[in-house]
Amino acid sequence: xxxxxxxxxxxxxxxxxxxxxxxxxxxxxxxxxxxxxxxxxxxxxxxxxxxxxxxxxxxxxxxxxxxxxxxxxxxxxxxxxxxxxxxxxxxxxxxxxxxxxxxxxxxxxxxxxxxxxxxxxxxxxxxxxxxxxxxxxxxxxxxxxxxxxxxxxxxxxxxxxxxxxxxxxxxxxxxxxxxxxxxxxxxxxxxxxxxxxxxxxxxxxxxxxxxxxxxxxxxxxxxxxxxxxxxxxxxxxxxxxxxxxxxxxxxxxxxxxxxxxxxxxxxxxxxxxxxxxxxxxxxxxxxxxxxxxxxxxxxxxxxxxxxxxxxxxxxxxxxxxxxxxxxxxxxxxxxxxxxxxxxxxxxxxxxxxxxxxxxxxxxxxxxxxxxxxxxxxxxxxxxxxxxxxxxxxxxxxxxxxxxxxxxxxxxxxxxxxxxxxxxxxxxxxxxxxxxxxxxxxxxxxxxx
Amino acid sequence: xxxxxxxxxxxxxxxxxxxxxxxxxxxxxxxxxxxxxxxxxxxxxxxxxxxxxxxxxxxxxxxxxxxxxxxxxxxxxxxxxxxxxxxxxxxxxxxxxxxxxxxxxxxxxxxxxxxxxxxxxxxxxxxxxxxxxxxxxxxxxxxxxxxxxxxxxxxxxxxxxxxxxxxxxxxxxxxxxxxxxxxxxxxxxxxxxxxxxxxxxxxxxxxxxxxxxxxxxxxxxxxxxxxxxxxxxxxxxxxxxxxxxxxxxxxxxxxxxxxxxxxxxxxxxxxxxxxxxxxxxxxxxxxxxxxxxxxxxxxxxxxxxxxxxxxxxxxxxxxxxxxxxxxxxxxxxxxxxxxxxxxxxxxxxxxxxxxxxxxxxxxxxxxxxxxxxxxxxxxxxxxxxxxxxxxxxxxxxxxxxxxxxxxxxxxxxxxxxxxxxxxxxxxxxxxxxxxxxxxxxxxxxxxx
Numbered sequence: 001x002x003x004x005x006x007x008x009x010x011x012x013x014x015x016x017x018x019x020x021x022x023x024x025x026x027x028x029x030x031x032x033x034x035x036x037x038x039x040x041x042x043x044x045x046x047x048x049x050x051x052x053x054x055x056x057x058x059x060x061x062x063x064x065x066x067x068x069x070x071x072x073x074x075x076x077x078x079x080x081x082x083x084x085x086x087x088x089x090x091x092x093x094x095x096x097x098x099x100x101x102x103x104x105x106x107x108x109x110x111x112x113x114x115x116x117x118x119x120x121x122x123x124x125x126x127x128x129x130x131x132x133x134x135x136x137x138x139x140x141x142x143x144x145x146x147x148x149x150x151x152x153x154x155x156x157x158x159x160x161x162x163x164x165x166x167x168x169x170x171x172x173x174x175x176x177x178x179x180x181x182x183x184x185x186x187x188x189x190x191x192x193x194x195x196x197x198x199x200x201x202x203x204x205x206x207x208x209x210x211x212x213x214x215x216x217x218x219x220x221x222x223x224x225x226x227x228x229x230x231x232x233x234x235x236x237x238x239x240x241x242x243x244x245x246x247x248x249x250x251x252x253x254x255x256x257x258x259x260x261x262x263x264x265x266x267x268x269x270x271x272x273x274x275x276x277x278x279x280x281x282x283x284x285x286x287x288x289x290x291x292x293x294x295x296x297x298x299x300x301x302x303x304x305x306x307x308x309x310x311x312x313x314x315x316x317x318x319x320x321x322x323x324x325x326x327x328x329x330x331x332x333x334x335x336x337x338x339x340x341x342x343x344x345x346x347x348x349x350x351x352x353x354x355x356x357x358x359x360x361x362x363x364x365x366x367x368x369x370x371x372x373x374x375x376x377x378x379x380x381x382x383x384x385x386x387x388x389x390x391x392x393x394x395x396x397x398x399x400x401x402x403x404x405x406x407x408x409x410x411x412x413x414x415x416x417x418x419x420x421x422x423x424x425x426x427x428x429x430x431x432x433x434x435x436x437x438x439x440x441x442x443x444x445x446x447x448x
Numbered sequence: 449x450x451x452x453x454x455x456x457x458x459x460x461x462x463x464x465x466x467x468x469x470x471x472x473x474x475x476x477x478x479x480x481x482x483x484x485x486x487x488x489x490x491x492x493x494x495x496x497x498x499x500x501x502x503x504x505x506x507x508x509x510x511x512x513x514x515x516x517x518x519x520x521x522x523x524x525x526x527x528x529x530x531x532x533x534x535x536x537x538x539x540x541x542x543x544x545x546x547x548x549x550x551x552x553x554x555x556x557x558x559x560x561x562x563x564x565x566x567x568x569x570x571x572x573x574x575x576x577x578x579x580x581x582x583x584x585x586x587x588x589x590x591x592x593x594x595x596x597x598x599x600x601x602x603x604x605x606x607x608x609x610x611x612x613x614x615x616x617x618x619x620x621x622x623x624x625x626x627x628x629x630x631x632x633x634x635x636x637x638x639x640x641x642x643x644x645x646x647x648x649x650x651x652x653x654x655x656x657x658x659x660x661x662x663x664x665x666x667x668x669x670x671x672x673x674x675x676x677x678x679x680x681x682x683x684x685x686x687x688x689x690x691x692x693x694x695x696x697x698x699x700x701x702x703x704x705x706x707x708x709x710x711x712x713x714x715x716x717x718x719x720x721x722x723x724x725x726x727x728x729x730x731x732x733x734x735x736x737x738x739x740x741x742x743x744x745x746x747x748x749x750x751x752x753x754x755x756x757x758x759x760x761x762x763x764x765x766x767x768x769x770x771x772x773x774x775x776x777x778x779x780x781x782x783x784x785x786x787x788x789x790x791x792x793x794x795x796x797x798x799x800x801x802x803x804x805x806x807x808x809x810x811x812x813x814x815x816x817x818x819x820x821x822x823x824x825x826x827x828x829x830x831x832x833x834x835x836x837x838x839x840x841x842x843x844x845x846x847x848x849x850x851x852x853x854x855x856x857x858x859x860x861x862x863x864x865x866x867x868x869x870x871x872x873x874x875x876x877x878x879x880x881x882x883x884x885x886x887x888x889x890x891x892x893x894x895x896x
Binding site: 076077078079080081083084085086087113114116117120121277279280281282283284285307311312313314323324325327328330331332333334337338376377378379381382383384385387388389392393395396397420421423424427428431435 | 527528565729730731755759771776786825827843845875876879883
């Protein structure tokens with residue numbers, strides 16, 4: 001503690017905390033002190049130290065900012081263009097022909113709209129896997145969010161794809177005052193060859209970079225891989241060395257029982273991102289096997305995927321749906337509980353994006369990524385069980401204030417770093433050209 | 449059209465309309481004129497007639513108010529008291545012991561909080577099935593909502609239960625200036641004897657009253673009924689004459705193939721209310737068979753059930769979940785579409801509560817139950833497919849204004865007829881006594 005005023009003090013709130021067993025609990029009437037972007041203290045002392053900025057958060061709950069562990073943020077521009085379709089038609093007939101036309105400016109506008117949506121939904125960090133990622137990095141720098149970014153590539157792009165992904169990861173690592181971390185981002189085992197995956201694994205080891213990719217997205221992919229190659233996508237990750245790097249696997253709803261010992265044997269840190277809304281919408285037969293992954297100690301972070309399939313970047317909804325869908329698919333109403341859902345939303349999501357030591361809990365020394373949630377709405381009253389209120393009654397629209405690295409990005413629902421109306425206007429002007437699929441080319445087929 | 453000013457004119461909005469095939473569409477830049485609680489016209493004429501009240505709704509979408517087709521509104525007081533439990537434990541060990549202690553004042557406060565929540569979520573009408581319903585009727589009168597009310601009864605209450613249900617239905621029918629309609633409300637075939645159901649059916653015919661009850665709520669109930677009695681709950685409804693009345697069946701996730709011809713043979717108007725969130729949360733193995741019911745011409749309305757299981761009265765969420773869960777459980781991403789979900793939310797829900805001729809679509813002669821939805825939030829932009837935007841991107845919190853019978857109950861998110869803070873304060877004072885389950889008595893067991 002120094003004598004100078006703190007940068008930010010939040011008083012009067014209930015704080016979500018983790019005990020030494022990582023169990024989720026709540027401390028009432030707490031004060032959070034932030035200095036230099038870091039949480040200095042969380043106390044129930046009635047004394048509030050001097051501060052440059054003071055937030056009176058009585059009646060509000062402070063949570064670690066949500067993390068969107070797998071998305072394609074700029075795809076908000078395509079929200080609603082391909083509805084009620086099977087995955088293959090959705091991608092091959094509509095999304096990819098449009099995506100292959102996107103300019104860097106389109107991606108930039110999409111990223112800006114996506115960041116506005118996420119800040120308003122209490123998301124402070126997102127793991128993005130897309131193209132033209134330089135523009136996404138600059139939007140992150142500008143809007144104040146935290147992000148884990150990877151330039152996606154397919155083997156169809158030739159060695160340039162992989163090289164560009166590496167170059168991006170090295171150049172942006174630690175950018176935006178440390179708010180940007182990076183990953184190598186091969187698309188998936190069915191679009192990237194084993195040789196390219198092996199080369200990626202070697203680059204990951206050489207440069208100390210994690211890998212973020214899609215794998216075993218659904219049961220069909222796993223079964224097709226088994227039929228064609230005699231191995232599952234997870235086994236491909238093992239034999240190409242990807243599982244010896246730190247790896248973030250998107251979806252994994254096709255992870256089979258035979259994959260579990262393979263994942264258990266990984267020498268890298270493995271995590272999975274689950275985006276349950278899209279699995280329902282595409283009518284996939286299974287969801288991410290969260291319980292089996294828990295038994296292996298593999299963190300499962302919450303995600304939305306892109307808004308062209310999920311229709312929003314609402315991680316709060318992913319939290320509720322993860323609880324509901326796990327109950328429904330396991331047939332066990334006791335799994336998973338609201339407190340477990342909050343554990344996924346906090347520590348497990350932070351770990352999934354490689355930030356388990358700096359984010360995920362509101363404790364001294366952690367980065368000050370904080371959201372304040374109001375519970376005065378009739379839909380969140382009365383509060384008999386705060387964890388249940390947060391997961392099953394509250395909505396992302398109940399987030400009042402969003403803070404990253406101690407900087408307020410939204411105050412009482414007002415965005416402070418982005419101009420949504422301006423973005424929507426320009427995006428609207430660009431849309432007719434974008435939606436003209438006559439120019440759409442397929443540089444690859446989404447064919448499992 | 450008279451020369452006097454209209455009561456309410458809404459200009460500049462996009463209006464959800466139904467064509468003569470009941471297909472959902474949208475008319476842009478429309479004007480809605482309301483007089484004497486009724487929609488006088490919906491036009492795209494640029495002229496706005498003189499009006500006592502004018503709402504400039506540019507950038508907003510006008511929809512028929514949502515209908516919560518099955519709830520126990522006062523149970524919001526128990527939101528979160530029994531979490532992550534199987535249905536039987538939830539009810540027998542926690543909910544019923546508390547419910548059996550509820551006073552009329554508790555029910556009144558719960559109803560007031562529930563109405564506040566529903567108005568804020570764009571719900572203009574609810575079908576309630578509970579106890580102390582006189583108090584609910586008076587809250588409806590006071591707050592301006594529309595409701596379809598039934599005093600619930602079990603056979604364990606003796607004949608007085610049924611008589612009270614009838615007396616309530618007759619006394620309140622047409623109350624609150626016609627905003628209250630009523631139903632006979634036996635609890636369910638497993639808690640009401642065949643004799644009582646047959647007597648109820650006779651009363652329904654004699655008095656021209658509909659019946660609202662739980663039946664075949666889940667697969668277990670259907671199978672237990674078959675084992676014990678050799679008939680399904682739906683077959684019980686048929687043989688007791690309930691299906692010769694107009695009947696609203698809550699849930700029906702246990703409706704079996706053998707029930708379909710039975711439902712097809714009903715001489716009364718049959719409808720089903722689906723509340724999909726609770727089915728996921730209780731880990732029930734099936735959901736309402738919406739497709740099979742559609743093939744029979746049986747309307748399926750949207751519902752939330754009580755907030756002690758659903759955790760909210762968010763019918764907007766029920767709309768999205770109905771689309772998602774139908775896709776997931778049928779394995780077909782094309783069923784059901786956003787437009788179909790909007791059809792359930794509008795005409796089918798109005799029919800489910802017996803108001804298919806007066807509500808459900810924004811057309812001349814219909815009651816003026818209207819909600820205005822704002823789409824300026826980044827999570828609803830851009831709009832490529834308005835039906836998808838409404839179902840999959842918008843949230844209940846995007847409802848700006850709620851109107852019933854031409855009266856504005858919420859304007860730009862401000863509730864005009866209810867004081868939430870006052871209700872929450874009094875409910876808070878009463879909670880400790882309510883939650884003391886030491887006094888809880890079981891007047892019946894929830895044992896299928």
